[in-house]
Amino acid sequence: MTTAASFPTAPQTPPSWSFTPHDISGRTKEIIDKSNKFYDSMSQVESPAVTNFVEPFMKFENELGPIINQLTFLQHVSSDKEIRDASVDSSLKLDELNIDLSLRHDVFLQFARVWQDAQSQADSIERETFKYIEKSYKDYIHSGLELDEPDRLKIKEIKKKISVNSINFSKNLGEQKEYITFTKEQLEGVPDSILTQFETIESGSDTLYKVTFKYPDIFPVMKLASSSQTRKQAFLADQNKVPENEAILLDTLKLRDEVASLLGYDTYANYNLYDKMAKDSTTVMDFLNDLKKKLIPLGEKELQILQDMKSKDVKKRDQDEDPSYYIWDHRYYDNKYLLENFNVDLEKISEYFPLETTITRMLQIYETLFNLKFIETKNAQEKSVWHEDVKQLAVWNMDDPKSPRFIGWIYFDLHPRDGKYGHAANFGLSSSFMINDTTRSYPVTALVCNFSKSTKDKPSLLKHNEIVTFFHELGHGIHDLVGQNRESRFNGPGSVPWDFVEAPSQMLEFWTWNRNELVHLSSHYKTGEKIPEHLIDSLIKTKHVNGALFTLRQLHFGLFDMKVHTCKDLQNLSICDTWNQLRQDISLMSNGGTLSKGYASFGHIMSDSYSAGYYGYLWAEVFATDMYYTKFAKDPLNTKNGIQYRDIVLARGGLRDINDSLKEFLGREPSKDAFLKELGLQN
Template identity: 50%
Template sequence: MTSLPTPPQAPMVWNHTPDSIKSYTEQLINEARALDDKIASLSETATIESVIKPYADLENKQAGLINQLSFYQHVSADKELRDASNESEEKFNAYSIEAGLREDVFKSIHKVYVDTKDSQDLDAETKRFIQKVNKQYERNGLAFPLETREKIKELKQQLSTLAIKFSKNLGEETEFILFTKEQLKGVPEDILSQFEEVKTDDGEIKLKMTFKYPDIFPVLKFASNPDTRKIAFSGDQNKVPENSEILVKAVKLRAELAQLLGYNNFSEYILEERMAKTPEIVNNFLADLRVKLKPLGDKELFKLKELKKADLKARGLPTENTDYYVWDQRYYHTKMLETEYKVDEMKIAEYFPMSNTISKMLEIYETIFNLKFVEIIKEDKLYNTWHEEVKQFAVWKLDNQEDPEFVGYIYFDLHPRKGKYGHAANFGLSPGYTDIFTGARVYPSTSLVCNFTRDKKDKPSLLKHDEVVTFFHELGHGIHDLLGKTKYSRFSGTSVSWDFVEMPSQFLEYFTWCEDQLKSLSQHYQTGKPLPDELIQSLIKSKNVNGAMFNLRQLHFGLFDMSLHTSKDGNVDIDSLWNDLREKVALVKNGDVKTKGYGSFGHMMGGYASGYYGYMWSQVFAADIFYSKFKGNPLNVKSGLEYRDKILSRGGSREEMDNLRDLLGRDPNSDAFLTELGISS
């Protein structure tokens, strides 16, 4: 292969100020309004050339900058920039709602739709584009009188404001709990050493546990004092108290919006455009899964209770109370892995120093998808990011060794800091597309935003295995973003049905449980040796330990979501639903603790309303693909390229079910998914 050339497209520039964000926001909205005015004037003469091409062109060209301006709120270290980014997103959302209710624009769009819907001359993606844009306006209620449309606009704007405020509250959250070292007994010293020491008013030294992942999860997993775990769990669940009221209000507004638009409930409105199509199909799917999971869940719970009883007895504590609480789950699951499966999470982490693991991880993606990641170092003139810790890569496709094809840019923002998004996620920054008028390719950019520990003076950042799984998952979204190769930005990469978007990431998680891949990914930070075979075997055997309990927890979230959004008026006793439903479905007790954990359940305000079921729905497809195409040989390049080209590259430009049939040679089924969980179909 010849050396890789300079990328044909420069990376995004990250030099915005609060003032420039405001200026660009106004400029982009003015450009969009001007085009809408022009399109509106063409209702009698509208054609693809005069309406659809300019509409698509502006959407393509504005998408990246709009995403970028809104992205700063999640990652910038500058609060003023984060606030400006929040305000920018509010303005974009408000204008989007206003524009989506313009009847005069819809008339022109609809004329082209009617004129072309039976055309044999249009390519399939352009026809799909026109159909989706037309449907978008129809679903905004443009068939209703002006008074109704104004109410729809008002409700949508209220919901947009609430969603942004909810996200901002989570991003700015700085709450913590102070524990004595004795209260944190059992938590590894490596973890405790990263907790800030605080002197209380009475002179006592305590350790500060925040609710960021690197702090809260180890406490819930390792703190032997049940009261400590209870306090940590309750504090985490009840953080950002104002968000609980935001969700309550949003659920009522969504129900009102659905009724105005002529739907029985918000779920019916949302699912119309998803793979599942109806609430009945989703509820049947979840109910069927619950029936199949519960017997195995009961068996797992019995073993966990026995483990808890033995643990309490060994420590000389009372064993009369046989209840198994929600704050017990991570602790006794971890203990079971250690005692019965010899899985020592902290020991295994020594084999996954972050820098090396990421390099090896990229090699796997490079192999199965025929890619090359080239890190752009700070000395390189192409290097440009929003924070000094961010890593930047140019990505190439090597199908033709002599003529490599540029794919796009990916960024890794991996460590926690004040004001930064607190979980793990992929953010699509700039979509890929083909320029409507020149035919030139415009390449995508995407970012992984995570919260892993930093390197220490005497030890590199070490990833626990579940963090390796998380990284694989989020990188799956990033690769989907990069490999989408569609004409239109609205179909690029992860722009697929919301109940399919998790599938590529869930599929790639399987690689973190394969013997050969664990061997190649691991390298002890001191000795350089890979994970020993016995540790690998123990880890693999542990994969689905308490898997029914885990999936029943997911079912709790999915059923909670569907219960909220199938209500006709949104008047739901949300506290009872959250707490009582968990006891019924997830099999764990709440004790005397009632929480408002839904106030930090970001999915409910971040696009997953009536969509959380999608995590389990898409797992069915992920399992089917892995078992059918990769289980015998995970690094099967032929299968990898076929999957790349039939699933990832097509993005949302075709129906997902058609892509699945094309890849599998048949309709997908749930056999592999049930086999994976240890349940016979």
């Protein structure tokens, strides 16, 4: 990363993070009061038109979005529980406000008048303005504003309950501090280098290792513990965490179904798919079931190899152990298979990818591909970031090297801590928009991950799958940063159909499987040496090993999501039986007669965007794979193609139909051929 001292000063200062709980509460109240007053005034506008109605709405939305995102983001990352709680409270109040505003019938009538006029004057209205009017009007219709008042009030009441459920579900996950303990004997196979990261508890004459459900703790146990009983205990404990979320999910499913029925949809899935690429649940189910049918024969072959491996392993160990293959065995034998058949020692490989060096070189790849520059900065503000671990970077467009153009701020928050969001995600904090004809408000975005921290003996080392994760999430960040539309609504990942949103990030994962890029990223944490060719070769050969089983796991999530959101008899649905039976049928792995409740930590299913939408991960891969093989496979660091992709697919956001942008970038209609070949389903 280039230092700030050798670069121009950014024209926009980054946000301040010096919030107290009182500040969060006060700012939230200000937003609520200001919003209600604004909507009241807009409802009174006589002869609403673009200049006196639409433009004020766009300006209001642009200006309020960044502070709302900041206030509600802190619940996921602050190390201060009082601030997290205040942020949760802010989210509850602002969600309630948003529901109230989205169901303002008087404002809807104003938009209906403007929309009627706009259709006859389309040629004279600026494109983004016309699109804003159209989307606003259709969103109001979709929210039920054409219904009579009693039904509108019912919808408002139900949506508020759903909002509370969603926030509480997420809070429970973020605040959970559950763990499981093992003796050193029970953790046989887990190397000392990992054992040292666990806290210990003295219990009589035994020293117990405290394994939390954060990724750096639980995953190594699942991958490396040689005892099947240990793996089973770890798997079930992790799956059954936050049990209070089960009731929240069940209640939410019933509430969603009620909303869909009031709005005239047969299922919640069809209600929530109306603005996605797939459009309806029939299309989604056809897509998922077709993949399932094609993948199961491949998955069965992969599973048989692993089953045989466990049988031999049990016999060799001469233990009174069940030789059957269970779901909690999979990470262990998948890892063992890679090691024994491809000489892939993932722990050894990680020694060549210390976090700091790897990220610096990762950014160099993005800089080359998209013609950008990342500058790590620290400003004079006392609270320039929300935690001492966080890095703040200014990002510049280098199309004219003599005159770099600032495009926004990005944060990296990479290590686990109590109360922090437990997975990996990109949070868009402020979308790009034009303040006036000459001045832009620049985007702010944050990558939140959970990679192990450095110790006194060893720096943080990235596993290959963590490198893939970082590339993926940074892809969302780039999407946020390069938006060039005037209105914030049309920039960034949130502006495109939600079953396309993962495609840009999935495409960038391909770089993490390329020899040259992996060599470039590598630097042994002790010697600085590049990763040896034999390790690179063995790793690359494993890209599709057990790939069908991996995709079938994704299909389990997608089909479960669709199953519960198309069910018309939720009263009699056993969500636990459904989850476990589907997983056994689709992933092909036995539950061993146990029932686990992984849906209680399935965060995506509680999101408005991903509910009845998890299929989008696989759907989007069709476009990701097509883009990569068409434009980048032969020359992954082709800056010309990277800039085309940046400006055609990413920068235009949701202003254009995504199919039109894809067609322009690819030079033809999108095709699923590359996707099927990648999965081994087509020659």
